Amino acid sequence: MIEQAAYELNPLMQKIRSEHGSRKASEGTSDVGTPVQDEFRSSIGESRSTSGASIEGSPRDARDASGLETDQRTPKRRDSGKGRTDSTSNQSDGGPNSHLNPISRAFQFKQTNDGGLNEQEKPSGLYTKPNSKERAARESDQSGPSPSGQAQSKKNFFSWLRSGDNRKTSKEPRVKRTRPLTEKEIEELKPDLVEALKVSLPLLDEAIYATNKAHNKPYIYASLDDEDIDKLANFWLRRARKSGEVAAAATQFVQYRNDIEILTMMLPTFGQTFMFYKENGGFTLRGR
Amino acid sequence: MQNTDTLLEKMQNEAPENIVIHLGESRYLVPVKIVKLLSWGLVPDLLKDENSEDAKKHPIVRTGLKRLIAPYLPMILKKTQGEEIEIKPRLNILQWLPTYAIHYAVNLLASKEWAIHVKDCEGCGSNVFQIIGIYPHSDRIISSPAVSTSETPDRESLPGRG
Numbered sequence: 001m002i003e004q005a006a007y008e009l010n011p012l013m014q015k016i017r018s019e020h021g022s023r024k025a026s027e028g029t030s031d032v033g034t035p036v037q038d039e040f041r042s043s044i045g046e047s048r049s050t051s052g053a054s055i056e057g058s059p060r061d062a063r064d065a066s067g068l069e070t071d072q073r074t075p076k077r078r079d080s081g082k083g084r085t086d087s088t089s090n091q092s093d094g095g096p097n098s099h100l101n102p103i104s105r106a107f108q109f110k111q112t113n114d115g116g117l118n119e120q121e122k123p124s125g126l127y128t129k130p131n132s133k134e135r136a137a138r139e140s141d142q143s144g145p146s147p148s149g150q151a152q153s154k155k156n157f158f159s160w161l162r163s164g165d166n167r168k169t170s171k172e173p174r175v176k177r178t179r180p181l182t183e184k185e186i187e188e189l190k191p192d193l194v195e196a197l198k199v200s201l202p203l204l205d206e207a208i209y210a211t212n213k214a215h216n217k218p219y220i221y222a223s224l225d226d227e228d229i230d231k232l233a234n235f236w237l238r239r240a241r242k243s244g245e246v247a248a249a250a251t252q253f254v255q256y257r258n259d260i261e262i263l264t265m266m267l268p269t270f271g272q273t274f275m276f277y278k279e280n281g282g283f284t285l286r287g288r
Numbered sequence: 289m290q291n292t293d294t295l296l297e298k299m300q301n302e303a304p305e306n307i308v309i310h311l312g313e314s315r316y317l318v319p320v321k322i323v324k325l326l327s328w329g330l331v332p333d334l335l336k337d338e339n340s341e342d343a344k345k346h347p348i349v350r351t352g353l354k355r356l357i358a359p360y361l362p363m364i365l366k367k368t369q370g371e372e373i374e375i376k377p378r379l380n381i382l383q384w385l386p387t388y389a390i391h392y393a394v395n396l397l398a399s400k401e402w403a404i405h406v407k408d409c410e411g412c413g414s415n416v417f418q419i420i421g422i423y424p425h426s427d428r429i430i431s432s433p434a435v436s437t438s439e440t441p442d443r444e445s446l447p448g449r450g
Contacts, residue, residue, distance in 0.1 A: 198377075198378060219358065219361060222379075223375075227338050231351075
């Protein structure tokens with residue numbers, strides 16, 4: 001409003017208005033309709049070049065400036081058009097208002113350089129219709145994230161519950177994948193793997209012994225002799241030669257051999273403790 | 289509680305030395321060790337030696353036999369020994385079971401005296417006999433009460449001891 005008042009007081013502007021003001025008002029009001037705006041939006045780069053030409057002075061502008069195009073609008077209507085901030089009409093006609101609002105012109109210049117796809121920066125009217133690019137951008141916004149993105153977000157939604165996660169997505173799989181074993185590695189690993197199998201297989205029988213209701217001692221996994229275990233290890237290592245995961249399992253199994261030995265020691269002890277209580281009438285804290 | 293290793297040692301050490309055979313009026317003593325050795329020689333290599341050529345030719349047969357026998361081994365031991373026997377893990381059952389069977393069978397033979405009844409083989413030539421039956425030589429078996437009464441003085445407590 002302050003700028004508008006300064007403009008009204010400028011004598012040069014008053015002179016220009018007295019000479020050309022009627023044409024400006026008529027153009028400002030006549031461009032209110034939506035078809036002109038849509039045309040501008042759909043060919044915004046083209047309109048910029050048009051407006052640039054109008055600044056330099058196109059033949060049509062020269063004709064307009066000379067007052068050949070008459071205006072039949074009322075002064076009231078003119079005044080209302082003069083106060084509009086819509087710069088599209090100013091730019092399209094190359095009238096005096098296009099020179100008077102440099103901020104608006106700079107804004108439009110930025111729009112055209114950016115391609116005009118940003119909806120927030122773009123002037124929007126009630127009846128404006130989006131162009132094809134804008135429509136595509138809106139549809140992509142409304143359709144939401146892609147299914148793969150949804151799955152990823154669901155997958156990561158509870159990641160903060162895991163201990164030590166720090167809300168960062170860990171992309172490492174649980175089993176660290178390694179390359180398949182080579183012939184030399186197989187030769188080195190086989191004795192350890194055989195030993196680990198010898199130690200660990202009878203444990204399964206102990207587990208069955210401790211967990212079956214009659215507590216009968218089975219002879220299932222312990223019946224595998226050295227020859228069978230050797231075949232089992234050969235089978236495992238043959239697979240490990242082709243698969244990295246099987247190779248990782250074999251190396252980890254060998255690494256856990258000490259743990260297996262501890263289990264071999266403790267698991268039968270637990271079973272014997274349980275059997276002792278069972279054979280002696282159960283557990284009690286009462287004295288005799 | 290005995291296990292499969294100690295059981296074999298016991299069967300080997302506590303076995304009689306000879307098998308007593310009565311043939312007509314004669315009495316023969318056959319060493320148990322030799323009988324066991326000959327019996328062991330009759331066991332095929334496929335079973336008793338995992339490194340033999342037969343075993344390498346037929347690994348599936350060996351594995352199948354092992355899986356077939358293994359579930360019955362606890363029951364076999366319980367029936368033959370009359371008590372639970374702890375089976376050692378990773379027992380080579382194809383080697384162990386023939387050994388156990390030979391020890392058990394030969395020791396059973398040696399626990400009695402046997403009478404072999406023969407007759408002349410007609411049409412086989414001179415000094416050729418045909419076995420018509422093998423029976424326990426019951427006359428020579430000493431009854432357990434007789435043994436206990438004969439050993440009674442040895443069991444008496446020594447003077448000065450309660």
